[in-house]
Amino acid sequence: MRPRRRATLNNTQQEISLFRRRSIVALLVVVLLMSTLIGRLVYLQVIKHDVFITRSDNNRMRVEPLPPNRGLIFDRNHRVLAENRPTYxxxxxxxxxxDADETLRLLVDILNLPKDDIALFERRSRQRQRPYQSALLMSDLTEAQIANLAVNRYRLPGVxxxxxxxxxxxxxxxxxxVLGYVGRISEKDLKRLDAGNYAGTHFAGKLGIERFYEDELHGKVGYRTVETNARGRxxxxxxxxxxxxxxxxxxxIDSDLQSLGYRLLEGKRGAIVAxxxxTGGIxxxxxxxxxxxxxFVTGIGTKDYRALQEDHDxxxxxxxxxxxxxxxxxxxxYMALAGLExxxxxxxxxxxxxxxxxxxxDSRRYRNWLRWGHGRVNMRRALRVSNDTYFYTVAHDMGITRLSDFMKRFxxxxxxxxxxxxxQSGIMPSPDWKRGRFNKPWYPGETLSVGIGQGYWLATPLQMATAAAVLANKGKWVRPHLAMKVGDTPIAPPFAETPPDVELKNSQWWHLVDQGLEDVIQSNEGTARSLKRGLExxxxxKTGTAQVFTLGQNQKYNASELRERLRDHALFMAFAPVDEPQIAIALIIENGGGDHLAAPIGRKMLDAWLLPRMKKEAAVAAAPDIEELASGASDH
Structure with a gap:
């Protein structure tokens, strides 16, 4: 027989007490949660109101940079040398x-580009001045590429x-x-450019005139504020x-003269500066x-760039x-003037x-270019026949220090x-220069080499043309420059930091040297006498021949027996007209084998500049003036 369970009685008071305790705990939890919620709302809505309203506006509104149009470049006759064309x-x-990395990989697939471009896109995507600024991946897209991107736009957020x-x-x-070029802004460029002013700009000048006048050509960035949807559009x-x-x-620059010079030197390694x-205008x-x-504007390919770098020319x-x-x-x-001065x-x-x-x-013989010599020569004839012995003598008697100091004035x-x-600045050697460069003393024989423009003396074609312009001006200096106008502001002398004019003790010495240089062209024994035919x-x-390597004492130069790159350089400098010079020129043809190539090119450049102006002046002079026209009209 099963035992009977003892009956239990409910303790009402105890149950009420338990219920009250539980209610109080629940109430406290609710109050605590409500307090936390209210505190959070106060924090977000009151304390952080400005922050979150700004974030909200940023999600709804976006400030976008508006890149300026780059300034155009013209030649002196207002012909366009650098323009801007629309592209995507x-x-x-x-x-x-x-996912930026995944997006870049998808872009390469959509555009059917080489897989190597993924790394290129990754590098370019990080080349920007600040966060939330667009980075340039590709330039000059084709219509087919634009269409593919439009179809896949939903798969390419941020693109x-x-x-x-x-x-x-x-x-x-x-x-x-002359111009250089613009190219994509690189990480190196970002260090020198104003990040604020280049927001939204993907290109900057890299070389030449584009680099020098970058600030003026670039302009000032603008901005616009736009409202966007949830997708950022x-x-x-x-x-x-x-x-x-x-x-x-x-x-x-005169583009016609520039193009002529390029055609005349085509197939050769050389340079011309006029x-x-x-004014000093180049x-x-x-x-x-x-x-x-x-x-280079859109980014030259590796293969093409390597070909340019490895080209021996x-x-x-x-x-x-x-x-x-x-x-x-x-x-x-200049040696003649130095000797006189x-x-x-x-x-x-x-x-x-x-x-x-x-x-x-000293038993060593420093030879004249004409092995049997020119006999007795004075200064004018020494210039006419380009006699080396005369200028060896001048250089030795003057000494390297005075020679160097005088040449620096040009x-x-x-x-x-x-x-x-x-x-570049070239090299005008001196004993101090050699001691600092080689830690060696200066030797008298080196002075002789400098006296005929050889040895350590190095100059750029721009420097040679500048010196020719100073000579044409009878010592008056004007700094060479490429800009004629920046915007509407003309660039004209006098210029700051212009060297002092070359003043001689006797101004007639300028005319003496001019006569010698005219003889180079007009005399039957002048070294450029072939140019006088038909000269108007x-x-x-003055012609010149620069040695590429030094001949031995008894060696004779024969260009036909040498490899092309061992032949002498051919040089020519000139100015015209002599009394009222309008143009000064210097040119060099590397390994030209002698000066017979350079002088005719110089003549063609001078003809191209002077003859049209002479014909125009003659036509104006031949035209009847207003008084003659008036008197003719009254006769009828």
Whole structure:
């Protein structure tokens, strides 16, 4: 028989007490939770109100930079040298992409690009000044690429196709070493550029005039505030500060003369620089071979760039301003003036030339270019026939210190150009220079080599043309420059930091040297006598031949027996007309084998500049004046 369970009675008082305790705990929990919620609401709505309202506006509104239009570049006749053409660029904002790396991989697949471009896109996507700013991935998209991107837009958050103006150079090869080029802004560029002013700008000047006048050509960035939807697409514009376009740049370059110089040097390695002596404006600055600067704007391919770098003719090398060559016999007119100014020679001094010069107590013979010599020569004839022995004598009697100091007055050894990017200073040697460079003393034989523009003396074609302009001006200095106008502001002398004019003790010495240089062209024994045929103006000129390697005592130079790159450089400098010079020129042909190639090219350049102006002046002079027309009308 099962035992009976004892009956229990409910304790009502105990149950009420338990219920009250539980109710109080529940109430406390509710109060605590409500307090926490209210505190959070107060924190968000009151304390952090400004922060979150700003974030809300940022989600709804976006400030976008408006890049300015880059200024155009014109030649002196207002022909376009650098313009802007419309194009479409591919950009990405990494912060708006869900997975930036995956998006970049997807882009490569959609555009059917090489897999290697993923790493390239990754690097470019990080080249920007600040967060939430677009980074340029590709430039100059094709219509097919734009269509593929439009179809797949929903798969590419943060990616956009932007319409923008892209730099274009109509004469890329001919103007390559004058203009330089613009290119994508690199990490190195970001360190020198104003991040605020370059927001939204993907290109900047890299070389040449584009780099030197970058601030003026770029302009000022603008901004607009737009309202966006949840996907970040702009719905409407709320506010706008328009950008300020860059200033147009007008150069002193004459594109016709520049193109002629390029054609004359085509197939050769060389340089031509032509300057207006009155203003210092550079009329032509040619370096051959050139290269297509348009390829650098959108980013040149690795294969094409390697081909330019490995080309033995060095098309990327600007010979006109960076090439440093022995100026050779083109320095003899300055040597003549140095000898006169330092009292070493007079206009009547003669030197006997047996075909060589020997230093006192030295058996070595420093040969004249004409092995049997020119006999007795004075200064004018020494210039006419380019006699080495005469100038060996002048150099030895003057000494290297006085020689060097005088040549520096014509700009040798220093870059005095105003706005020529990358111009080198050359070398005007002296004992102090050699001691600092090689820790060796100066020897008398080295002075003789410098006396005929050889040895350690190096100059750029720009420096040679500058010195020729100073000579044409009878010592008056005007700094060479490329800009004629920046915007509407003309660039004209006098210029700051212009060297002092070259003043001589006797001003007639300028005319003596001019006569010698005219004889180079007009005399039957002048070294450039072939140029006088059909010459319609007065020309002063000087030929030069710079040795690439030194001949032995009894060796004879024969260009036909040497490899092409061991042949002498051919040089020529000239100015015209002699009394009222309008153009000064210097040119070099590397390994030209002698000066017979350079002088005819110089003549063609001078003809191209002077003859049309002479014909125009003649036509104006021949036209009847107003009084004659009036009197003729009254007769009828």
């Amino acid at each position: 660029n591919l950009t990405i904002v990494r912060e708006r992409a869900d 956009d196709v932007e319409a923008q103006l892209l730099r274009y150079y109509p004469n890329g090869y001919v103007m390559s070493h 702009a719905l409407r514009e709320l506010d706008r500060t328009p950008p300020m376009s860059g200033k147009n740049l007008t150069l002193t 300057i207006n002596p009155a 009329l032509a600055m040619v370096s051959t071979p050139g290269y297509d600067i348009n390829k 060095l098309p990327l090398y600007n010979r006109a301003v960076r090439g440093q060559y022995p100026p050779a016999s083109t320095v003899k007119p 330092n009292g070493v020679v007079t206009p009547q001094t003669t030197v006997y030339d047996p075909g060589y010069y020997r230093l006192p107590n 700009g040798f050894g220093t870059d005095y150009s105003m706005d020529v990017w990358g111009a 103006y007065t020309m002063a000129g």
